[in-house]
Amino acid sequence: MIRASGLTLRRGIKVLLDGADFVVHPGERVGIVGPNGAGKSTLFALLNGQLDPDAGTVDLPASWRIASIAQEIHDTDREALEFVIDGDTRLRRLQAERSAVDADREGLRLAELEAELADADAFTAQARAEQLLVGLGFAENEFRQPVASFSGGWRMRLNLARALMAPSDLLLLDEPTNHLDLDAMLWLERWLASYPGTVLVISHDTEFLDAVARTILHFDQGKLVRYKGGYEDFLTQRAERLRQSQIAYDKQQREAAHLQSFIDRFKAKASKAKQAQSRVKALSRMQALAPVRAAAGIDIRIPSPDHMPDPLLSLEGVQAGYAQAPILNGVKLSVRAGARIGILGANGAGKSTLVKTLASELQPLAGERKAARGLEVGYFAQHQLDILDAEATPLQHLARLAPEAREQELRNYLGGFGFSGDFALAKVGPMSGGEKARLALALVVWKKPNLLLLDEPSNHLDVDTREALTEALAEFEGTMLLVSHDRHLLRTTVDSFWIVAGGGVREFDGDLEDYRDWLNERRSAESAAASAAGASNAEAAVDRKAQKRLEAEARQRVSALRKPLEARLRKLEAEMQKLETRKRELDALIGDPGLYEDARREECRRVLAEHGEVQKRLGDTEEIWLGVQEELEAIQA
Structure with missing residues (x-):
């Protein structure tokens, strides 16, 4: 087991843990949670032997093999498949020694090495690595491409595959889902469910944590507090602790009453559609857990739009993508006033391309984009973090958008996004990814958009900020289209779904559970196509052309x-x-x-x-x- 006693960790002058004690038993799957900067990654560095405690002890079994996700890639000329197999360092060492052995002079050692290679599953290594790559969304024709040819997000997937390839007794996963789409995330959940060792995972994706973790360790005022169960159990237990200790009791009551009023209004106008009912349940959960959010100190409010034309935006026969590589064809859709739409689909299917086209970041290659008079788009995408001025402060960023506004008005607004007091006057450059994401979102919604287009808005946000964003989007009175792999965010904020697949976009009649069933049916179709030509018990909603493509891909795999x-x-x-x-x-x-x-x-x-x-x-x-x-x-x- 892992046992820590009197553990103290510091980063500079900041104390992360002060005399903390905790135990992790063999085979446990533990979620590590806490706000950004609490020390989660530092704890992993300690367990990995990369640093020593400032005081106290942490003991691990000497025989345990530890695997973790590397944050950088150096060998970028290596083929993706070989790079993943390299994660099994014992296998690579045996293979190198086997190549160096003189068969004529060292026959006995050669026989020993062959036995060791068999014990290391050397002859299944390539197949196992290919299965990891397929599960994480790589196509077969990408297996032999150099690592350097992939974007940053796909390189992180390669690092994840490499960590999973390594035989291990302890698996340390730091934000493994940050660059995964929903399909890959569901695959990873299944993979971890069958992993026999001990898992410690840091994640801000609450549904992923709830699916994977059976114990939660929470960074709380310099201690690690252990909670039994998944993330939902942790929230319930922590909310009760906060209630019992009377933390910000008055604020909690106001927050709970405010949310209850909103839920009552939503229920009154919600349809009986499955997704709408899922949203009612999710909103009720938020109301019950109001004390947790109140203690976090972040209270995001998105301004209501001044006017709402209907329809706001439509695409007529649009071909979208790039001149040499169109991704979507014949797209016909309309965005109605008040719609709240989640966009689903595999990575690379064209979700971001669709959102960019709607936002007019990409011009249609064919067809027409029709915008209503008075349309005000608020578009959030990850690249907006990169265009923030590193030398400017949050207050300066907002003042550039609203030069006529009073400073106190700007400060009050930024305070709701977590930029209070001196933090509003701090330079953006040294801020974390989550803090930059909060600022970018604050700038996007300042102009009171009537159409919000959000592409993975919760990436980099800690759990408390995600909850605040979720509540703000649930209450937003405008129209919203959302791309996200955060199922809790989708479940709580959208009323219907679109699926991007096979080069097109269509409405999806169902909720996230139905989408999961759709994915399972799709995988079953692939397996059936591989074992019996022409088997087609796949999803009825996919046209024949897409079905043939799936069958061909299955045969290739x-x-x-x-x-x-x-x-x-x-x-x-x-x-x-x-x-x-x-x-x-x-x-x-x-x-x-x-x-x-x-x-x-x-x-x-x-x-x-x-x-x-x-x-x-x-x-x-x-x-x-x-x-x-x-x-x-x-x-x-």
Whole structure:
């Protein structure tokens, strides 16, 4: 187990943990939560042996193998598949030693290495790495591309795959979902459910934490407080603790009453659609947990629009993307006043392209974008963090948008986004990603947009800020389109969904549970297509052209898994034939009575030793061949 006693950690003059005690039992899956800057990543660095505690002790079993996600990539010329396999350092060491062994002079060591390689699952390594890459959203034709050809987000996926490839007893995952779409995130949840070791995960995605974690460790005033259960259990238990300690009781009551009033109004006009009812339940949960948000001190309010034309925006037969690479074709849709739409789809399907086209960041390649008179778009995307002025303060950023506004009005507004007092006068450059995201969002909604287009607005935000943003968006009285992998945010703020898939956009009749079923049906269709040509029990909502593409991709993936195994079988068969030939030669020598004469004693000893070694290698090779053959038959079945 992991046991910490009297643990003190500092970063500069800031005390992160002060005399903290905690225990993590073998096989536990633990979520680590706390605000940005609390010390979560520093704790991981300590467990990884990258730093020492300032006081106290932390003990881990000496035999435990630790795997974690690297934050940087240095070998960018390495092929993606080989880069992932490199995560298994023992395997790579054995392979390097195997290549360096002189087979003629070091036969015994060669046999030992072959046995160790078999124990390290060397012959399934490529197939396992390919499965990780497919699960995390990589296409087969990308397996052999150099790491340098991928964007930053996809490189982080490669780092994640590399960490999962490493055999480990303790897995440290720091924000593993930041660059994943919903499909990849659901795959990762299933992968972790079957992982036999101990998992510690830092994440601001509350539904991911709730699906993965069975224990929560919360950074709370220099201590690590342990809560039993998932993230929802943690919220409920912590809310009760806050109530019992009377923290900001009056503020809690005002917050709860305010939310209850909003929920009552929403219920009165909500349709009976499944997603609307899901939203009612999510809003009720927010009201019950108002004390947690009140204690966080962040109170985001998005101004209501001054006017609301209807429809606000429409696309007619639009082709969207880039001149050499159109992504969406024949898109026809209308954004009605008051709509609250979540946009679903796999990474790379075109969600961001659709939002950019609606925001007029991308001009249609064909078709027409029609905007209503009086349309005011508020567009938030991750690249907006990069265009913030690093030398300016939050107050200066807002003053540039509103030069006529009084300073106190600007300060009051920024305070709701967490920029109070001197923090409003601090330079943006040294701020964290979450703080920059809060500022960018504050600038986006200052002009009272009647249409909010949000592309992953919760990335980099800590849990408390996500809750504040969720509440603000739930109450926003304008129109909103949201791309997000944060299921709690989607569940709480949108009333309907669009799916971007197969080069088109369509309405999705259902909620997130239905979408999960849709994904499962899609995966079942891929498996069925691989094992029986023409099987088509996939989703009825996907047209035939898209279905054929899915079937082809499934066949390619199965072929990709079979090819390395078939190549390995051919290599093993050639090795067995070579060993059998040599064994027959040695059998003939052993059968010669002259071999045992005194003059040939040294030759006799050498022949008998080689015969034993060849026989052992032949037996080991046959056993490996059988294992590979069984794996190939399992794939074919």
